[in-house]
Amino acid sequence: MLKLGVPSKGRLMEQCFDWFGARGVKLRRTGSDREYAGAVEGVDGLQLVLLSAGEIPRELAAGRIHLGVTGSDLVQEKLADWPSQVVELAPMGFGHADLIIAVPACWPDVDTLDDLDAAAAAFRREHGFRLRIATKYHRLVRDFLTRHGVADYQLVDSQGATEGTVKNLTAEAVADITSTGETLRANHLKILSDGLVHQSQATLYAAREADWTGGRRATLARLASRLGVSAGDLV
Numbered sequence: 001m002l003k004l005g006v007p008s009k010g011r012l013m014e015q016c017f018d019w020f021g022a023r024g025v026k027l028r029r030t031g032s033d034r035e036y037a038g039a040v041e042g043v044d045g046l047q048l049v050l051l052s053a054g055e056i057p058r059e060l061a062a063g064r065i066h067l068g069v070t071g072s073d074l075v076q077e078k079l080a081d082w083p084s085q086v087v088e089l090a091p092m093g094f095g096h097a098d099l100i101i102a103v104p105a106c107w108p109d110v111d112t113l114d115d116l117d118a119a120a121a122a123f124r125r126e127h128g129f130r131l132r133i134a135t136k137y138h139r140l141v142r143d144f145l146t147r148h149g150v151a152d153y154q155l156v157d158s159q160g161a162t163e164g165t166v167k168n169l170t171a172e173a174v175a176d177i178t179s180t181g182e183t184l185r186a187n188h189l190k191i192l193s194d195g196l197v198h199q200s201q202a203t204l205y206a207a208r209e210a211d212w213t214g215g216r217r218a219t220l221a222r223l224a225s226r227l228g229v230s231a232g233d234l235v
């Protein structure tokens with residue numbers, strides 16, 4: 001069997017089911033509302049596994065699932081050198097969200113990354129410690145800021161309600177996902193004009209390290225053709 005991991009709940013799960021359904025592969029949950037079990041109709045040899053969106057990158061990297069749907073932000077954050085571990089088969093056109101850097105709206109002189117770099121240097125001189133950026137996206141944010149020459153900062157971990165850290169005085173800036181922008185506005189934060197770190201969307205991935213023997217490549221080829229996507233260099 002080829003194992004396909006998809007998000008186990010919410011809009012990501014529903015839109016994922018719709019995406020496959022529109023291409024003739026019917027995914028559905030089975031059992032009670034709370035039972036994480038699923039079934040596939042329309043393709044032989046495919047098994048549905050319902051997982052937390054955040055755990056799908058790790059399951060792909062370990063080869064415990066052959067295919068997985070999750071946000072590209074989560075794959076690129078959680079997997080070092082992600083192209084060496086997974087193959088991106090198809091961006092799916094939903095689950096759009098932007099990972100951005102935002103600062104207090106009341107900082108009149110900080111609108112760009114260069115401004116942030118200058119503000120960070122001044123902050124360190126004045127306070128004796130580095131300006132704090134709260135995020136759960138450590139890898140993506142660190143790589144982005146390094147590429148753009150911002151140095152004098154520290155990342156502080158925030159696994160949720162990240163926009164609240166500025167008001168709570170545990171950070172001076174944030175790097176988080178936004179879609180409507182409402183959470184940022186409600187917390188008096190503004191996005192830096194060049195502060196877009198990553199544009200995320202739900203994406204179908206295949207695991208390089210999964211067991212592709214025993215006819216599984218042929219199943220992947222059949223599925224890819226049914227879905228109208230490339231199987232990358234796996235087939």
Ligand SMILES: Nc1ncnc2c1ncn2[C@@H]1O[C@H](COP(=O)(O)OP(=O)(O)OP(=O)(O)O)[C@@H](O)[C@H]1O
Binds near residue numbers: 052073074095178180
């Ligand atoms: N406000 C939002 N609008 C659109 N997409 C979002 C939003 N917040 C998060 N996402 C996206 O949804 C995906 C899943 O996010 P998250 O890690 O919060 O999972 P979750 O829904 O909390 O599930 P789980 O806790 O089971 O992992 C991510 O790829 C993220 O980019």
Ligand SMILES: O=P(O)(O)OC[C@H]1O[C@H](OP(=O)(O)OP(=O)(O)O)[C@H](O)[C@@H]1O
Binds near residue numbers: 159160161180181184
């Ligand atoms: O731009 P908006 O439409 O306002 O959406 C942005 C919010 O959505 C996400 O939070 P989520 O609800 O997933 O909870 P979290 O705080 O646990 O990350 C994200 O972390 C933002 O806080």
